[in-house]
Amino acid sequence: xxxxxxxxxxxxxxxxxxxxxxxxxxxxxxxxxxxxxxxxxxxxxxxxxxxxxxxxxxxxxxxxxxxxxxxxxxxxxxxxxxxxxxxxxxxxxxxxxxxxxxxxxxxxxxxxxxxxxxxxxxxxxxxxxxxxxxxxxxxxxxxxxxxxxxxxxxxxxxxxxxxxxxxxxxxxxxxxxxxxxxxxxxxxxxxxxxxxxxxxxxxxxxxxxxxxxxxxxxxxxxxxxxxxxxxxxxxxxxxxxxxxxxxxxxxxxxxxxxxxxxxxxxxxxxxxxxxxxxxxxxxxxxxxxxxxxxxxxxxxxxxxxxxxxxxxxxxxxxxxxxxxxxxxxxxxxxxxxxxxxxxxxxxxxxxxxxxxxxxxxxxxx
Amino acid sequence: xxxxxxxxxxxxxxxxxxxxxxxxxxxxxxxxxxxxxxxxxxxxxxxxxxxxxxxxxxxxxxxxxxxxxxxxxxxxxxxxxxxxxxxxxxxxxxxxxxxxxxxxxxxxxxxxxxxxxxxxxxxxxxxxxxxxxxxxxxxxxxxxxxxxxxxxxxxxxxxxxxxxxxxxxxxxxxxxxxxxxxxxxxxxxxxxxxxxxxxxxxxxxxxxxxxxxxxxxxxxxxxxxxxxxxxxxxxxxxxxxxxxxxxxxxxxxxxxxxxxxxxxxxxxxxxxxxxxxxxxxxxxxxxxxxxxxxxxxxxxxxxxxxxxxxxxxxxxxxxxxxxxxxxxxxxxxxxxxxxxxxxxxxxxxxxxxxxxxxxxxxxxx
Numbered sequence: 001x002x003x004x005x006x007x008x009x010x011x012x013x014x015x016x017x018x019x020x021x022x023x024x025x026x027x028x029x030x031x032x033x034x035x036x037x038x039x040x041x042x043x044x045x046x047x048x049x050x051x052x053x054x055x056x057x058x059x060x061x062x063x064x065x066x067x068x069x070x071x072x073x074x075x076x077x078x079x080x081x082x083x084x085x086x087x088x089x090x091x092x093x094x095x096x097x098x099x100x101x102x103x104x105x106x107x108x109x110x111x112x113x114x115x116x117x118x119x120x121x122x123x124x125x126x127x128x129x130x131x132x133x134x135x136x137x138x139x140x141x142x143x144x145x146x147x148x149x150x151x152x153x154x155x156x157x158x159x160x161x162x163x164x165x166x167x168x169x170x171x172x173x174x175x176x177x178x179x180x181x182x183x184x185x186x187x188x189x190x191x192x193x194x195x196x197x198x199x200x201x202x203x204x205x206x207x208x209x210x211x212x213x214x215x216x217x218x219x220x221x222x223x224x225x226x227x228x229x230x231x232x233x234x235x236x237x238x239x240x241x242x243x244x245x246x247x248x249x250x251x252x253x254x255x256x257x258x259x260x261x262x263x264x265x266x267x268x269x270x271x272x273x274x275x276x277x278x279x280x281x282x283x284x285x286x287x288x289x290x291x292x293x294x295x296x297x298x299x300x301x302x303x304x305x306x307x308x309x310x311x312x313x314x315x316x317x318x319x320x321x322x323x324x325x326x327x328x329x330x331x332x333x334x335x336x337x338x339x340x341x342x343x344x345x346x347x348x349x350x351x352x353x354x355x356x357x358x359x360x361x362x363x364x365x
Numbered sequence: 366x367x368x369x370x371x372x373x374x375x376x377x378x379x380x381x382x383x384x385x386x387x388x389x390x391x392x393x394x395x396x397x398x399x400x401x402x403x404x405x406x407x408x409x410x411x412x413x414x415x416x417x418x419x420x421x422x423x424x425x426x427x428x429x430x431x432x433x434x435x436x437x438x439x440x441x442x443x444x445x446x447x448x449x450x451x452x453x454x455x456x457x458x459x460x461x462x463x464x465x466x467x468x469x470x471x472x473x474x475x476x477x478x479x480x481x482x483x484x485x486x487x488x489x490x491x492x493x494x495x496x497x498x499x500x501x502x503x504x505x506x507x508x509x510x511x512x513x514x515x516x517x518x519x520x521x522x523x524x525x526x527x528x529x530x531x532x533x534x535x536x537x538x539x540x541x542x543x544x545x546x547x548x549x550x551x552x553x554x555x556x557x558x559x560x561x562x563x564x565x566x567x568x569x570x571x572x573x574x575x576x577x578x579x580x581x582x583x584x585x586x587x588x589x590x591x592x593x594x595x596x597x598x599x600x601x602x603x604x605x606x607x608x609x610x611x612x613x614x615x616x617x618x619x620x621x622x623x624x625x626x627x628x629x630x631x632x633x634x635x636x637x638x639x640x641x642x643x644x645x646x647x648x649x650x651x652x653x654x655x656x657x658x659x660x661x662x663x664x665x666x667x668x669x670x671x672x673x674x675x676x677x678x679x680x681x682x683x684x685x686x687x688x689x690x691x692x693x694x695x696x697x698x699x700x701x702x703x704x705x706x707x708x709x710x711x712x713x714x715x716x717x718x719x720x721x722x723x724x725x726x727x728x729x730x
Binding site for chain 1: 368369370371373375377378380381386389390391392393394395396397398399400404427428429430431432434435459462463466467550552558559560577578579580581582602603604605606607608611679685
């Protein structure tokens, strides 16, 4: 079975760094091999660098980003705990579902999709919640929610942040912002195919681990021995070694470039898209001042059909962009520029292709 | 970071088929790409062929084998349900832990490690359990438990089987044996690196799905729409595309060879190990008549130290074998011969290396 080589400009996955694909071809090691432990340690060190944290418990969960979300809740929520969750898109909504399955009393603080959530509303939602949770970069809307004010004002609560689409793409300063629990995915701004979910947990949060969470696979009490080397390197589950090779290489690419340079590259691509798309009749949809550079949402020029337009991009140019979700399905496109995809040449390619599509449309009308 | 190219003869992972590593390098597709759906469908068809099942809901869970175990319990157990579990090793013990976290009333039917469980004991353990669960191939002991009698005698119960170390290596006839729920891993007899957990669910079990399981990530009510195409191909979570390429290729290698031929190859390697190891002073440890060809357990010749022996194998020959777990830690080795590793040349290599080690040992004593 052969596959087309797409330029992946949807909401993720992105195109992986070439170093990542090369790393996939390395010989497989067992998860207890003496050569594997230093690799895992180095991955965790690199993750600390991109999270900007000193947290000991920082490692990739052996599953995709949504499992990271589940690990973040299931290890800290017990039945009856109050959890305040900001909801302005699909992933805030998913957080409520996951937390409720842990038995949480969820207080959802809702905001219109496409707009950012005022942090003060989350701080005011309850006097003493166990957790305050928010999505940093809403993949469904292209909106950045502000995290820093929550860390400053959280009081005794734990601050839990979804960084799936932010980590490596925009500043995310876990320690400075006093984030307690955060998770991400590999297939966005880290430039690695999907399959792992980086997770980081503060010392403060570690003291409040649920003793026996309902998930065995995601039980941090057991996993921490293996990944941190605090105790024995006790085997928990078989590590997905080839994916870990890929993550190691992707993080290496980001850190060799320099994290600030990677942020700047994502910003430059976002700026170019934000400038170029309106000239073609697309309108930027996310709230001004809270637009993600790595994920741009736009409404379509009059006459451009959602499905037909995306099909033409895919079939004629081999470029994938994403459609809208939920209330804006059919009305909004989500244009990602993340990881190795975040190059000005790809922005130029997309704007060129869209220009041709819009021009063809006008010619036939 | 470079890595040694080990010959992986531990309890898993095995060495992957070359086709698998080649598949990892394919261009990444999005999980909603029109080229991705046929790939997923073909993976699921191939899994049906190796499970010997017609089950509609047959797909790879997006995480390693232990997550398959969790998916198998969490979607079918509600608090208070009676679950009978056979326990004669680490993985039966783990099943009890996972089931208890779902709120099950667990009835553990124990047998000495290294011996097989009499199926009748499981059938007699309770008059009307919701689930009877057993490990087909115990990775911790090298023992094969018999499954067919459980299917014939299960009555109204669902039969749940761990096939992590059996699928692709020894006959596993899901439909003929009336298995309702089974899971496996990719890194054993399927010859793919770890990262996915093939799962299959009978129509009968599908009618008894828990409506809202405690795990969102493993919720089969939602996942079935995406993987079976019964409803819309509604997005659930981002699929681990590169691992799926690898599984597709690994299953292709097994089915191109012919499943019966793959079983015979594993059997021939097991037979050669079972014949050759005793000649070097190792004693076969698992119960006769229930020894797995793909995973051989042995006690060590007098004077051969567990840790030093395994280190010598790894450092001098680049061969990994596994140590014992639990009550036989330090006393037993676990020698895997699975997937692409299951070649007579690797058996010859290991026996040759062990012969040299034993001979050196005698010379120095």
